[in-house]
Amino acid sequence: MEFFYSDDIHDDVIKLNTHESKHCIRVLRKKEGESLNVVDGKGTLYQGNLISITKKNCYVRIDKIFENYSCRDYYIHIAISPIKNHDRIEWFVEKSIEIGVDEISFIRCERTLRKKIKLERLHRTALSAMKQTLKAKIPIINDIIDFDDFVNVNNKSNIFICHLENENRKNLFHYRKEISDNYKHCILIGPEGDFTSNEIKLSKKMNHHPITLGTSRLRTETAGVVSCSILNFLNTL
Amino acid sequence: MEFFYSDDIHDDVIKLNTHESKHCIRVLRKKEGESLNVVDGKGTLYQGNLISITKKNCYVRIDKIFENYSCRDYYIHIAISPIKNHDRIEWFVEKSIEIGVDEISFIRCERTLRKKIKLERLHRTALSAMKQTLKAKIPIINDIIDFDDFVNVNNKSNIFICHLENENRKNLFHYRKEISDNYKHCILIGPEGDFTSNEIKLSKKMNHHPITLGTSRLRTETAGVVSCSILNFLNTL
Numbered sequence: 196m197e198f199f200y201s202d203d204i205h206d207d208v209i210k211l212n213t214h215e216s217k218h219c220i221r222v223l224r225k226k227e228g229e230s231l232n233v234v235d236g237k238g239t240l241y242q243g244n245l246i247s248i249t250k251k252n253c254y255v256r257i258d259k260i261f262e263n264y265s266c267r268d269y270y271i272h273i274a275i276s277p278i279k280n281h282d283r284i285e286w287f288v289e290k291s292i293e294i295g296v297d298e299i300s301f302i303r304c305e306r307t308l309r310k311k312i313k314l315e316r317l318h319r320t321a322l323s324a325m326k327q328t329l330k331a332k333i334p335i336i337n338d339i340i341d342f343d344d345f346v347n348v349n350n351k352s353n354i355f356i357c358h359l360e361n362e363n364r365k366n367l368f369h370y371r372k373e374i375s376d377n378y379k380h381c382i383l384i385g386p387e388g389d390f391t392s393n394e395i396k397l398s399k400k401m402n403h404h405p406i407t408l409g410t411s412r413l414r415t416e417t418a419g420v421v422s423c424s425i426l427n428f429l430n431t432l
Numbered sequence: 433m434e435f436f437y438s439d440d441i442h443d444d445v446i447k448l449n450t451h452e453s454k455h456c457i458r459v460l461r462k463k464e465g466e467s468l469n470v471v472d473g474k475g476t477l478y479q480g481n482l483i484s485i486t487k488k489n490c491y492v493r494i495d496k497i498f499e500n501y502s503c504r505d506y507y508i509h510i511a512i513s514p515i516k517n518h519d520r521i522e523w524f525v526e527k528s529i530e531i532g533v534d535e536i537s538f539i540r541c542e543r544t545l546r547k548k549i550k551l552e553r554l555h556r557t558a559l560s561a562m563k564q565t566l567k568a569k570i571p572i573i574n575d576i577i578d579f580d581d582f583v584n585v586n587n588k589s590n591i592f593i594c595h596l597e598n599e600n601r602k603n604l605f606h607y608r609k610e611i612s613d614n615y616k617h618c619i620l621i622g623p624e625g626d627f628t629s630n631e632i633k634l635s636k637k638m639n640h641h642p643i644t645l646g647t648s649r650l651r652t653e654t655a656g657v658v659s660c661s662i663l664n665f666l667n668t669l
Contacts, residue, residue, distance in 0.1 A: 265647070267647075286523075290654055290657070293648060293649075293650055293651060293654050294646075294648060294650070294654065294658060295646070295648050327651075328648060328649045328650070329649050330648075366665075366668065366669070367665075368665070368669050409531075409532070409664055409665070409668055410502070410504075410668075411530060411531055411532050411565060411567075411664075412530075412565045412566050413530055413531070413565070414530060414564075417527055417530050417531065420527070420657065420661075421531060421661045424657075424658045424661045424662065425661065425662070425665050427646055427648075428603075428604075428605070428646070428662050428665070431603065431646055431647075432603065432605050
């Protein structure tokens with residue numbers, strides 16, 4: 196099975212852009228009349244037939260519509276300090292989408308070395324990961340924002356923070372009731388060298404739950420992927 | 433903190449090879465008299481002092497020995513079909529070591545596209561991941577072996593198999609008692625396109641536990657990392 200992406204859908208016809216059309220015609224060698232699956236990145240899957248191929252575009256007539264395709268009954272938001280090596284950020288985006296994430300934010304912490312992210316590139320990575328894993332919805336990817344601003348804006352109760360300060364940190368399993376009772380979960384992952392004590396103080400003030408991901412020293416992007424994997428796991432118990 | 437690796441340890445002196453010595457002198461600019469952490473890849477951490485620097489080597493006098501450094505009370509063995517793209521295999525090795533794995537095997541399944549693996553390269557990846565994550569033990573990495581042979585040799589009871597065939601597959605949480613009661617756990621991860629029905633039949637005969645890693649379609653290497661992350665998680669509950 197193969198998913199195509201389009202945001203150009205009018206009435207019962209979908210137009211694939213040049214990039215998707217090339218892939219459809221040159222790589223997969225689809226012919227007029229063949230059936231195609233197209234997703235809009237917003238949660239809807241369309242099944243249809245390839246009705247016309249021009250030099251630059253393919254046109255698909257819609258037969259069936261599946262709204263909220265493969266949607267889950269929980270929402271995972273990961274807020275992570277960007278890593279210096281941009282490939283590793285892209286890797287995190289790809290893997291968390293594969294595993295299941297609804298929103299990704301980048302937080303500029305005191306110890307964050309990278310101050311900007313290549314948002315457009317991440318959107319491309321996200322699009323391709325969505326198609327690869329047969330999902331219909333691209334997660335929201337937010338541009339980088341200061342830690343303090345993020346924490347002040349996202350002031351809902353079910354926020355977890357992974358830090359290394361030696362206090363009363365729990366395993367995520369400890370919060371399984373909160374996790375199954377709530378729809379939305381947000382995890383904060385700090386930079387190499389951890390959150391600063393000021394940041395941890397602010398986080399405490401906002402009643403975030405301090406958690407540990409185990410005894411292994413994980414790179415930032417690995418902590419992102421592991422927390423995403425465990426949150427998905429606990430949500431499906 | 434930084435870990436160096438050496439397999440050249442005699443009496444109370446450790447010799448670092450040229451590669452490690454270069455990193456020690458040129459990158460970290462260590463001087464004689466400074467303290468160093470060296471691991472042997474077999475589970476022992478040595479703390480000592482840099483006593484001599486030659487053109488090609490560094491010598492460390494051992495002060496303290498920590499046997500079974502950061503060892504865990506469980507054993508995770510992941511047997512995985514190699515992926516066509518070798519970078520993704522290396523990525524799996526790196527990430528699973530970060531998260532925690534004791535043994536990695538590569539299994540040649542009927543649908544496995546890659547028939548050989550670059551074992552030496554994987555050993556280098558493993559060494560570097562061990563040092564990066566401050567561990568003292570390199571996991572065992574076994575060369576590729578046919579699925580049937582693997583299954584016949586590894587005939588212990590606590591083996592899980594991730595496949596997509598629509599039968600009585602459970603979440604790993606279902607087996608948490610088996611997991612906490614046993615020391616050794618093995619997970620089998622198949623190739624793109626899944627295990628064949630013959631392979632699944634054999635696995636059934638050997639009383640493997642069929643499991644699911646959730647509803648998302650995961651790439652092989654992601655399934656490896658996710659199962660490693662969940663097994664570690666369940667072992668620490």
